[in-house]
Amino acid sequence: MRRFTTPTLPMTVPVDLTGADIRVAIKQGQRVMQKSGADVTSAYNAETGKTELSVTLTQEETGMLLADSHVSVQVNWIWPNGAREATNIKKIIVTENLLSEVIRYGD
Numbered sequence: 001m002r003r004f005t006t007p008t009l010p011m012t013v014p015v016d017l018t019g020a021d022i023r024v025a026i027k028q029g030q031r032v033m034q035k036s037g038a039d040v041t042s043a044y045n046a047e048t049g050k051t052e053l054s055v056t057l058t059q060e061e062t063g064m065l066l067a068d069s070h071v072s073v074q075v076n077w078i079w080p081n082g083a084r085e086a087t088n089i090k091k092i093i094v095t096e097n098l099l100s101e102v103i104r105y106g107d
Helices: 059-063
Strands: 008-013 021-028 031-036 040-045 050-056 069-078 084-086 090-094
Touching: 008 021, 008 069, 021 040, 021 050
Parallel strands: none
Antiparallel strands: 008 050, 021 031, 021 069, 040 050, 069 084, 069 090
8 A cells, every 4th residue: 555545455354244334444553544334335245255345545544654564454343233253454565655745636
């Protein structure tokens, strides 16, 4: 993941998460971003038996991350009955961007 870009992080969970409240945590040092609701898209693939998720980060969010270090990513979900589960934690490297600022189209 490169700083000051808008990456879409794809994830796969080997469970049908239809009906679950899904949260994605992205952590670097003490900074934790949580994505949920409309920020997380999910679709269950009956052929593979897995739920495919994606989360898009903003330029501001990736700009807050330190380059040349990792972020940890984990998916948590909770069912209407209160049962909660989580994936293993994955690590993603954050790389630098020579244009280290938020830019807007047409500016």
